[in-house]
Amino acid sequence: MSLFAITDSGEEPDLLDLRFGEAASSDEPASEAFPKAFCPYCGQGIKQEFQYCPKCGKKQ
Secondary structure: OOOOOOOOOOOOOOHHHHHHOHHHHHHOOHHHHOOOEEOOOOOOEEOOOOOEOOOOOOEO
16 A cells, blocks of 8 residues: 555555556566667667667667
8 A cells, every 4th residue: 555545455456566566577578668779769668679669760
């Protein structure tokens, strides 16, 4: 439960717990959560194995 929760814990799930808690870590591997590389043209976070940026389409 967040420090500034405005609802009771039984009313709805805490979104911060869903995003950063145990539920998020089991759904998505840590390597997928944060990109390892960024496009030098537009700054979009991309996977290192990408040859083209999915946002601007430029070759990496």
